[in-house]
Amino acid sequence: MRTSDLIEALAADAATPPARLGRTFAFAFALAVAGAALVFAVKLGPRPDFVDALGTVRFPFKFVVTGAFGAAAALLALRLARPGASVRSGVLALGLAVAVLGAGVLAELAVTPEATWAARLVGHNWLVCLINVPVLSAIPLSALLIALRRGAPASPSLAGAVAGVVAGAIGATFYAAQCPDDSPLFVAVWYTLAIAIVATVGAVVGSRLLRW
Amino acid sequence: MNERERDWAAWMAEAEAGDTSVYRRLLAELAVFLRKVVRRRAGSFGVDDAELEDVVQEALLAIHLKRGTWDPAQPVGPWVATIARNKLTDALRRRGRRIVVPIEDVEEVLAAPQEDEGLSARETDRLLSVLKGRQHDVVRSISLEGADIRATAEKFGMSEGAVRVALHRGLSALSAAYRSFRE
Structure with missing residues (x-):
């Protein structure tokens, strides 16, 4: 087939509306949040002292961290799926999220006695965290990966991994409302590890699913 | 933004x-542009013209199927060039070459005559043959035989809507076929 023949066929298909990546991704993000909220409501529910805890510093800070990671990774994932788009803003945003978490860790180290650090880091529930965050992230990851199939990432596994960070951060945001461990030390270790698990799944699935 | 960019974005x-x-x-102009991009990038890899044309066709298919990834605020040229670069990288990988290898390391390999493992443009008919039934008939009629949607619909006794659907699915299947030939 000559290239001009192919162009005839492509031009004849002009009327088929293009699958808009941005719109689809935004829809998938909303669906991801709703899906995680549903699983949270059915399986977990907020911790008993949820309202009181909102008055503390450490508890709301967890949502700042997970929210920052989710928003930054969403921006980056969308850029990665668009050929030729600059990923600088997404990388910077993700760096900012890491900086926020790092500042929280430093503040915690500054205001708490060294003897309590180990206990704060280990917490009560690290295994539950490592299980619940991926469970809450399953629907978000599926929705986001399906949406990214409309994209054209240079590296399908990288795009899948970043989608995994988005999904993991959404899952962690809901898990944070139930989790009794609020120390930034706990968040920095276990939340990060839980999100990394979801990112790994995203990379593996994405490397196959996001090829184009 | 230069004149070409303005035209392309408007088109x-x-x-x-x-x-x-x-x-x-637009696609005809992009094909010329793609040929330049692919040739320049493939320069030192000893890829023959038919194979380069194959990459151009694969990139055109991707541009069409993925045009929803183009953001109107984004210039068309870099978007097209990135798609072409990704398709070329895939094509080189499918030939078992690593584009990260310094040229000195592969000079001997490049000089040696090589069997043509890649799917070249001359074999597109073989590629078309992966399409089944109506998709094959419709894509063939519109591309190789140059019929339009209406004429194709009359020829096969289909509605124009059904022709459009078969064409779109056929083009998606063609793109997927390139992908699987690559693996």
């Missing part, structure tokens, strides 16, 4: 509104 928008002739002109 993309018009094509999206379903203007077939503008879209044809």
